[in-house]
Amino acid sequence: MKVSPRELEGFVRQPPAGLRGVLIYGPDGGKVRETAERIGRSVVTDLSDPFNVTVLSGDEAEADPARVADEAAARSLMGGRRLVRVRDARDRTAEALANAFSGPDTDTLVVVEASDLKAGTGLRKLFEDKRSDLAAIACYADDARDLARVLRDSFEAAGVRVASDANQFLLERLGSDRMATRTELDKLALMVGQGGVLDLETAMEAVGDGAALEIDSLITAAADGRPEGIVSGLDRAFRQGESPIRVLRTAQGYFQRLHLAASRAAEGRNPADAVKSLRPPVFFKAVEAMTRQVARWTPTALAGALARLGQAEIRCKTTGFPDEAECGQALIDVARMALRAGARRAR
Known part of the structure; x- marks a missing residue:
């Protein structure tokens, strides 16, 4: 069963x-x-x-x-x-x-x-x-809800409070492997100490995740309409231990937030205000890129991108097609959607 x-x-x-x-x-x-x-x-x-x-x-x-x-x-x-x-x-x-x-x-x-x-x-x-x-x-990579629970339970058990921006940073950086996540959280709890507060600066200094940074770059490239850099970036991420499922789920999480911001922009807000309205707040280093992308994409086009990413995750789990190839093709397809979305907006 x-x-x-x-x-x-x-x-x-x-x-x-x-x-x-x-x-x-x-x-x-x-x-x-x-x-x-x-x-x-x-x-x-x-x-x-x-x-x-x-x-x-x-x-x-x-x-x-x-x-x-x-x-x-x-x-x-x-x-x-x-x-x-x-x-x-x-x-x-x-x-x-x-x-x-x-x-x-x-x-x-x-x-x-x-x-x-x-x-x-x-x-x-x-x-x-x-x-x-x-x-x-x-057992697949933790989704946002699972990861939030792991963070909350770990820090509560250690008696550590977490600043909201530090919590958001960790949600975006951790989750590809449960044991690795717990190791990072234990390290942070020891650094801060019982009764202490974990701030963003400490979290950024302690959690070095090259693969996660590579994924961020890939997702930005896809959302910006730059398919040419995806294959080499994916190769680096996979060599550092990332799984195709983790990449696809991270991309889906990002595009869901982008879709929400684009929907608010379609209702009359300017792109910058739409991005600032998201909760939890967008990590400050990603605000400029997401604002640019809200101006490029329509909610309808983003719904298509989310459907393609979801389809790729299902194929990775249920077919014999190579997972890494399916993940890469999905991101390239999304980047091409971004190019078409930008061209339509420019008309």
Whole structure:
């Protein structure tokens, strides 16, 4: 069965009775690991317990399917439930896991971690099919709501208050990997100290994210109608570890705000006032570019750009077309839309 984003928190806090295995996969490796550990702690209190926890790699599972079956069928000698973790699994690990799940039913939970997987492939097919004792959870880059919650919860737990402009800066810079985000937030909390206030200057100084800056440049190029710089910029971002899904979601977030500002400009406000009216406020270094873009685009054209970006995200998740190529083509298409929008406005 698939676990939807709406069901995720309840599922992680209390996995359903009778659950034998759960697959956690996606391009956000940090979120995959964090989710796997949270589910694991619903079974055992100590993930390093040598008696009740077994950790296997995908390679080990594939090389010795009998061991996977034995571990999944074993009962705890110390009392309580057992946890089997299979890290870095791949589609070809599915055969060993299917064999294990065909064995005797025990209260051992098998948690499988994998990177991004195509729909209908071995692992997803095994865990997403109609069996109620197996489940699959997809972990994609945090959207704005998820990231805002992570920031709020982390800083509240550390006793740190955050200035609004610093919070907006972090929302725009973090989120491509959950573990990396938490590492940055922990670092900031230590710098500021309990009871302190995180200001924009400190946040900008501490959070150096070259890939995020590269994405900002790509989105600006697309919104300005400059397709020629997108491919090389995307190559740099991907080499720095960014995922196509993260790039597309960041672009969609930016174009949603641009669409709102353009709609207000269409109602009679001048572009600068339309941009200033956005909440949370636009990061000060991006105000000039967005004001220029509001003057270029119409709300109708922006709706088309958002549709193209959304289509690209769906294709990345559901088809066999290369994700990076689809992401790049979508941004180039949007840049060409910007050129056409500017030409129409100039008439």
